[in-house]
Amino acid sequence: MLLASFGSYASSHREAPLISNDPLADNTDLYAFKSPDDPNSITIIANYIPFESPEGGPNYYNFGTNVRYEIHIKNKTTTAGDDITYRFTFSGTNEDPTTFFNIRLGKQNLKATYKCEKSTDGGQTFVTIVANGVVPPANIGPRSIEGKTVGLEAADYNSLVQSAIATASSGEKIFCGPVDDPFFVDLAGAFDVGNFRPEGNSTNETKDGLSRFNVHTIAIKVPVSMLQKDGKGVQQAANILDPDYVIGVWASASRQMIKTLYGGGDVGYDGKYVQVSRLGMPLTNEAVIPIGMKDRWNSVTPYGGNDLQFAKYFTNPELALYMDDSQFGTAVPSLNALRIQSKSLGSFDFRNGKPGLYGLKGNPALDGTALAEAAFGGILLPDAASPRAVDLLPIFYTGVPNLAPYQLATGKNNNPLAAGKPFIHNFLPTLGDMLRLNMAVPATPRDDAKFSSLGLVQAAVLGITDPAYNGSTDLQFIPNMDGFPNGRRLEDDVTTIELQAVSGVVLAAVGLFYDDATAEAPVSQQLLNVLTFTSGPTKNDVGLKAAFPYVQNPWRGFDYPEKPRF
Known part of the structure; x- marks a missing residue:
């Protein structure tokens, strides 16, 4: 038996020493914005698991079943911690353990579902608002997704995404699943001592280091009135910079302190949950915090x-x-x-x-x-x-x-x-450190x-x-x-x-x-x-969707690389 204590990890795309060994708990990016098709709502998107190759079978990427994923919202300065917390926990099922395929004969292995809980008292109590949410499978290929008899017989992959959008009992719209990674950056140039291209190296064109990679997203569309500290809608704002409409948002992932590896290959988890990853403002831990402090940064909350x-x-x-x-x-x-x-x-x-x-x-x-x-x-x-x-x-x-x-x-x-x-x-x-947004704008x-x-x-x-x-x-x-x-x-x-x-x-x-x-x-x-x-x-x-969850469908492994989808 091996006891492994989880220390502090770091966030974003593999930029800290310890998180590179635990991608399922790695925050890659966080977004919070006024929904472009709905002036009365805010969309929050927290992405996890960096550099997912669409071809990464037979064990395709999925949310960790022993990770507690959370989105934290602050709307008051008079309270000590979160004013609203959304907590996501995921479960996995093998529907047909006799095959090595991820999808076969209409059944799915590594099939994921989730529970979403919500707290409005600083994390003291939680209420389940989605009990059995559906996570779409990896976008493996046409025989797996659209295939008759052998596959899921879906009309197309997008139909799986749309059917997975849940309406919470408290009114939010929620989607959890694989998507195209919407972040874009010349990673190779950036970490070659700031050798951004083409400015720093005219012999090479610039390159998006995250092109054609997927991530797993947790997307929530929330009415402004649900996030505003007094329950006011955007129509009640005094003006477009009303200070009462400011929120702070950050995301995290937590694991239990003890991991046990048994002789038969089984894995057990025990102990209290500790934060192993967090993300608020983009690139904080990636390009501001020095390497000797990155793991420490991610072990604490911003409170x-x-x-x-x-x-x-x-x-x-x-x-x-x-x-x-x-x-x-x-x-x-x-x-x-x-x-x-x-x-x-x-x-x-x-x-x-x-x-x-x-x-x-x-x-x-x-x-x-x-x-x-x-x-x-x-x-x-x-x-x-x-x-x-x-x-x-x-x-x-x-x-x-x-x-x-x-x-x-x-x-x-x-x-x-x-x-x-x-x-x-x-x-x-x-x-x-957190993303701050004035919802009246x-x-x-x-x-x-x-x-x-x-x-x-x-x-x-x-x-x-x-x-x-x-x-x-x-x-x-x-x-x-x-x-x-x-x-x-x-x-x-x-x-x-x-x-x-x-x-x-x-x-x-x-x-x-x-x-x-x-x-x-x-x-x-x-x-x-x-x-x-x-x-x-x-x-x-790739282009973005005009409606929730706005992020684009994940790249398909079988078609990879495929033509850009603008």
């Missing part, structure tokens, strides 16, 4: 000040060293377009270890802004060597308030501390000519440069205000957005312009360099 121990990695991010020629910038040519402000407005230096805006701390000019000591100055201006506490830290740990200086440069007359044009309020100051139609995978960065560009929005400081809907980091849409190019953010694009958007800017020409060449930078692929390898 109770746990994440403050990691704050230094945001206030002085490693990636910023490769955007600074006085450090390692010249060694990473693919990031040449990204350079951080060292003398913004002639004096403010935001490079690692520099003071940033700390020189203004306590200055009466900060009164009435988020940087005042009576507001959040203690967090945003902690010391003279944490320059990115003013922009990166709130993006990840608190959300961004609709307060000066966090308004667009439009109407500020070159004073970044003045009131400008509002474009975000997803402020939920729990000081922990409308969805940008996916066929809108101004829809952009650059999310809130593009909303800022439009708010500063587009005559339809830059004529006043009035609050108005700007396309892509519903994009990352105000939640995360499936289409959002989060890798590019986060690299742009590390290079200071948010600072520039609120009036702390790049070094080459002038009062007469704030849209400088350096700003254009940052805005036109891409990290490689800019969209998924």
